[in-house]
Amino acid sequence: MAIKDDETIRAHWRCFVACGLMTLSPFQYGVDFGLIGGLQAMPGFLKIYGHPAPNTAIGWNISTVRQQLITSLMTLGAFVSSATAGLVAAKLGRKACLWLACLGCVVSNIIMMTTTDINALYIGRLLNGLANGYFMTFSQLFIQESSPAKYRGLFLSAFQFCTSFGTLIGTIVDWATASRPDRSAYLIPLGLIYIIPFVLTISLFFIPESPRWLILKDRIEDGHKSLKWLRPTGAQVDIEVAEIKAAIDKERELGSQVGVLDMFKNPIDRRRTTLAVCAVTLQAATGSMFIISYKAYFFTMARVANPFAMGCVLSAIGLFAIILNSLIVVRYGRRRMLLMSGLGTCGILQLIVAVVYDKNPGATATGQVLVALSCLYMMSYNGMVATYAWLCGGELPSQRLRSYTFGLAAAVGFFGAWLTTFTAPYFINPDSLNWGPRYGYIWFPSSIVAGIWVYFFLPEVQGRTLEEIDEMFEEKLPAKQFRGYKCVRRLAMDEKPDIQHEE
Numbered sequence: 194m195a196i197k198d199d200e201t202i203r204a205h206w207r208c209f210v211a212c213g214l215m216t217l218s219p220f221q222y223g224v225d226f227g228l229i230g231g232l233q234a235m236p237g238f239l240k241i242y243g244h245p246a247p248n249t250a251i252g253w254n255i256s257t258v259r260q261q262l263i264t265s266l267m268t269l270g271a272f273v274s275s276a277t278a279g280l281v282a283a284k285l286g287r288k289a290c291l292w293l294a295c296l297g298c299v300v301s302n303i304i305m306m307t308t309t310d311i312n313a314l315y316i317g318r319l320l321n322g323l324a325n326g327y328f329m330t331f332s333q334l335f336i337q338e339s340s341p342a343k344y345r346g347l348f349l350s351a352f353q354f355c356t357s358f359g360t361l362i363g364t365i366v367d368w369a370t371a372s373r374p375d376r377s378a379y380l381i382p383l384g385l386i387y388i389i390p391f392v393l394t395i396s397l398f399f400i401p402e403s404p405r406w407l408i409l410k411d412r413i414e415d416g417h418k419s420l421k422w423l424r425p426t427g428a429q430v431d432i433e434v435a436e437i438k439a440a441i442d443k444e445r446e447l448g449s450q451v452g453v454l455d456m457f458k459n460p461i462d463r464r465r466t467t468l469a470v471c472a473v474t475l476q477a478a479t480g481s482m483f484i485i486s487y488k489a490y491f492f493t494m495a496r497v498a499n500p501f502a503m504g505c506v507l508s509a510i511g512l513f514a515i516i517l518n519s520l521i522v523v524r525y526g527r528r529r530m531l532l533m534s535g536l537g538t539c540g541i542l543q544l545i546v547a548v549v550y551d552k553n554p555g556a557t558a559t560g561q562v563l564v565a566l567s568c569l570y571m572m573s574y575n576g577m578v579a580t581y582a583w584l585c586g587g588e589l590p591s592q593r594l595r596s597y598t599f600g601l602a603a604a605v606g607f608f609g610a611w612l613t614t615f616t617a618p619y620f621i622n623p624d625s626l627n628w629g630p631r632y633g634y635i636w637f638p639s640s641i642v643a644g645i646w647v648y649f650f651l652p653e654v655q656g657r658t659l660e661e662i663d664e665m666f667e668e669k670l671p672a673k674q675f676r677g678y679k680c681v682r683r684l685a686m687d688e689k690p691d692i693q694h695e696e
Contacts, residue, residue: 216354298321476578510568
């Protein structure tokens with residue numbers, strides 16, 4: 194079937210530019226994770242913050258507590274800032290919050306680059322986490338609220354791509370500087386962190402604010418202008434503005450207040466909040482942060498040859514999976530099927546990794562198998578779990594509570610990431626339990642339980658506008674009926690003569 198002129202990517206080029214700028218935020222987040230995970234396996238970094246350890250592969254190690262805090266304080270900061278996103282969004286728009294994130298990121302990096310004191314490093318990591326929480330939350334809100342239904346999945350796939358691409362870039366830079374014997378080994382990678390805040394700070398002046406946020410704040414004319422800029426030239430945005438306003442008004446009838454407790458007062462809002470939170474938490478259920486955050490250290494302590502190079506391979510494989518996913522997300526992109534498949538695959542691979550290492554730890558062949566299985570894991574996680582978990586978490590909240598609900602969902606997701614990064618050193622560090630890859634035993638049942646939850650509770654909303662999703666929740670449909678439901682409001686809109694509604 195031919196694609197209408199106003200549905201092509203070329204027609205939506207301005208929306209693609211705006212949402213493309215938003216994807217710089219997850220790139221920044223990915224760079225940070227790629228860099229920090231590698232620093233902890235660098236002699237130049239460990240000479241400042243670690244201690245000699247002749248029994249390890251590189252002759253240096255870092256205490257479990259320091260390892261926990263350096264990695265997990267960032268996710269803890271992201272948890273705090275995401276949890277307060279709804280309160281901040283009541284006053285500030287998406288762009289203003291992203292400007293605050295840029296400022297926080299620069300200040301935190303100045304602290305980390307100029308200190309050799311571990312406590313100051315902790316403060317820098319926490320502040321960096323606060324900034325990254327805003328980056329990840331408000332950039333996704335902008336994409337969810339500004340993109341047409343047809344391309345929403347593609348934009349969120351690009352969002353995850355940039356996260357993984359940032360991780361790959363950070364890992365490559367770590368690999369290039371790891372052999373330096375002094376502080377420059379980690380100062381050069383940290384210098385990368387300044388680039389994205391600078392670019393994003395300037396670029397945000399040239400795109401409009403989120404149209405749905407403006408309409409939610411009763412700035413109808415500003416919302417109309419924003420939507421007109423984002424949609425193809427000549428598109429009849431009046432209908433979309435009216436539909437957005439009608440959906441918000443309908444939600445206000447169900448619950449007039451907008452606050453933290455209102456996410457749980459109304460049964461419909463309570464269901465949507467629960468689904469959004471659980472959807473984002475699916476990422477943590479796979480144990481992904483254990484591999485993403487500690488891959489270089491994990492490979493080093495498992496005596497894998499060329500651990501930094503293998504970390505780069507792992508990131509590149511994950512990136513390739515997202516590229517493949519972007520080719521199917523617009524046409525196929527069924528959230529339930531892909532999430533269930535991805536969670537099951539990740540769980541099984543974690544189990545195999547644990548069993549293989551348990552039977553023959555430290556052998557060269559075991560290291561090769563670990564790298565191969567880890568690559569398959571990253572393909573499954575990035576291709577079928579990460580993208581769709583964030584996508585569902587942003588699609589399912591109600592319009593008037595979107596900032597609060599998605600902020601809470603992101604916060605719980607970051608809390609799960611923090612819990613993983615904080616506890617992982619106890620399991621994998623030779624100075625503690627020294628489980629190494631046996632840590633996968635924990636994540637197998639977690640992934641399977643998450644897949645079962647998706648089957649019974651997560652609705653399918655592929656290709657639906659946010660207003661259609663509102664209608665289906667208001668009808669209190671069971672999860673399995675969402676996919677085939679015909680929306681009454683959309684049918685009534687389509688029956689109007691000489692009107693083409695832009696999706």
